[in-house]
Amino acid sequence: MVRLRKSEWTLLVLVFVYSFIPTFGGLIRVLELAGGPQIAPENSRALLAPTPIMLHILGSFLFCIVGALQFLPSIRRQSPVAHRTIGRVIAVAGCVAALSGLWMTHSYVFPEALQGAALYWMRMVMGTAMVGFIVCGVIAIRSRKVFQHSASMLRAYAIGQGASTQAVLGIAWIIAVGSEAMGPLRDGLMIFAWVLNLMVAEFLIRSMLRSAKRPHKKWSLPTIPPSTQRNET
Numbered sequence: 001m002v003r004l005r006k007s008e009w010t011l012l013v014l015v016f017v018y019s020f021i022p023t024f025g026g027l028i029r030v031l032e033l034a035g036g037p038q039i040a041p042e043n044s045r046a047l048l049a050p051t052p053i054m055l056h057i058l059g060s061f062l063f064c065i066v067g068a069l070q071f072l073p074s075i076r077r078q079s080p081v082a083h084r085t086i087g088r089v090i091a092v093a094g095c096v097a098a099l100s101g102l103w104m105t106h107s108y109v110f111p112e113a114l115q116g117a118a119l120y121w122m123r124m125v126m127g128t129a130m131v132g133f134i135v136c137g138v139i140a141i142r143s144r145k146v147f148q149h150s151a152s153m154l155r156a157y158a159i160g161q162g163a164s165t166q167a168v169l170g171i172a173w174i175i176a177v178g179s180e181a182m183g184p185l186r187d188g189l190m191i192f193a194w195v196l197n198l199m200v201a202e203f204l205i206r207s208m209l210r211s212a213k214r215p216h217k218k219w220s221l222p223t224i225p226p227s228t229q230r231n232e233t
């Protein structure tokens, strides 16, 4: 049985609250498309082509919510097998989320108010980068490069959590201005959310590196316990 520290429970609750709108809100869309009542605002693109958006929401849910467990040192140290098993599921879920996101970006017909050229290209770049980082993270851990693995997965997670930051910025905009951002302004806010998340990820990666280099460091880079250093990953 894995015992989590208080700070890890706090992190989990924060991630849960921060991701609530796109992840649990998304599940409402999945229920609707599976024949349930319409609660979320109508999305004609989803009604016309429901499969990619359902895959997208389910993949994103797993990646953002279950994926948070992967950053908890207690799970990595006390149950490396759990970290590996969850990791495999999350890697697939993240790729499904990003690839279906790319598919929708390119194939759904968006009004200019919901996706201009800037957002189209940013989504194409971010979706591709998210798959790229997940693949790099998997390759890195298979070569026992633990720091590169952590850094790549953190970058992929930052892109995935872009949806949460977009929701927070969108709500903050409505509170501040009194109306929903649309058109180039909306595109700008969505792009800014991804830039912000990646900046936070780079900051965390650099602090991880600095802290690992300190002689009397408070915590160290994640290591692979010798007993599990086999071709399990």
Ligand code: HEM
Pocket (backbone or CB within 6 Å): 022, 023, 025, 026, 027, 029, 040, 043, 045, 046, 053, 056, 057, 059, 060, 061, 063, 064, 097, 098, 101, 102, 104, 105, 108, 114, 123, 124, 126, 127, 128, 130, 159, 160, 161, 162, 163, 164
């Ligand atoms: C992994 C974290 C992500 C989460 C939690 C998430 C969440 C969602 C949700 C809930 C929807 C449905 C919106 C609705 O019901 O109207 C959606 C749609 C969409 N997402 Fe994501 N998403 C994520 C990542 C991405 C990425 C990386 C891309 C870019 C490739 C992307 C592109 C899209 C597109 C194009 C749509 C369709 C929007 C529409 O039809 O209005 N998403 N996403």
